[in-house]
Amino acid sequence: MTTEVIAADAQVTCVGDIRFDDAVALLAAHQLRLHRVDDAAPIPGSYWGEPEAGIIGSDVYVRDDTPVHSMLHEACHLIVLPPERRALVHTDATDSVPEEDATCYLQIVLAAQLPGVGSDRLMRDMDTWGYTYRLGSTRAWFEQDAEDARAWLIERGLLTA
Numbered sequence: 119m120t121t122e123v124i125a126a127d128a129q130v131t132c133v134g135d136i137r138f139d140d141a142v143a144l145l146a147a148h149q150l151r152l153h154r155v156d157d158a159a160p161i162p163g164s165y166w167g168e169p170e171a172g173i174i175g176s177d178v179y180v181r182d183d184t185p186v187h188s189m190l191h192e193a194c195h196l197i198v199l200p201p202e203r204r205a206l207v208h209t210d211a212t213d214s215v216p217e218e219d220a221t222c223y224l225q226i227v228l229a230a231q232l233p234g235v236g237s238d239r240l241m242r243d244m245d246t247w248g249y250t251y252r253l254g255s256t257r258a259w260f261e262q263d264a265e266d267a268r269a270w271l272i273e274r275g276l277l278t279a
Contacts, residue, residue: 130243132169133189134182136234141189144232145178148197152189155181163209165192174208186235187243190225197224198276216270222249223267224276226260 133141138154145152155161162179163172171192172179178193195211196204198220212218222244229240241256251259271277 130246131186131235131239132182133180133184133186136186136232140233141180141186144228145193148193149176150193150196151177152193153177153179155179157181157183165209172209173211175205185243185247186229186232187225187240187247187249190228190232190240191221194221194224194228197221198271198274216266219264219267220270220276222256223260223264224271226256227277 133154138152142152159181161168161170161172161181161184163174163177164170164179165172166188169181169183169185169188171184171188173192173196176196178189178196180189192211195217196207198217199207199211211221226237226240226244229235230237237260238257241260244256249256251263253259253263268277272279
């Protein structure tokens with residue numbers, strides 16, 4: 119999987135399009151804190167730069183123009199890490215391909231728990247934003263080529279079989 123940052127005006131679901139309290143609750147269930155940053159302010163811990171989400175320790179930073187897929191992706195980077203590694207994260211969570219794949223898989227699963235989003239919409243947003251997979255789409259990867267990511271998450275107790 120690779121990503122290509124595209125124009126910020128791409129039509130994807132943004133944090134400002136959903137109830138912020140729903141996102142706070144979803145991340146809190148995984149011992150993460152979600153912070154809303156003021157419009158046009160820099161986003162702390164953003165690897166790709168604004169409007170992409172940022173991470174520092176157990177904190178996820180977003181603005182209303184942050185894509186929901188970015189918020190979930192960065193949050194999932196923290197979720198897949200053991201607490202001792204999570205505490206050390208600032209901006210860049212991993213260079214591990216298995217962790218990156220698990221993160222992509224888990225963000226799709228968690229989107230189903232986020233009112234107003236859902237897995238289908240998130241996968242379309244991921245494609246629109248520029249996530250690329252060898253089978254041509256996020257859905258094809260998720261349904262046909264992500265067994266290793268799913269197994270990785272199950273093995274670590276982050277997903278049930």
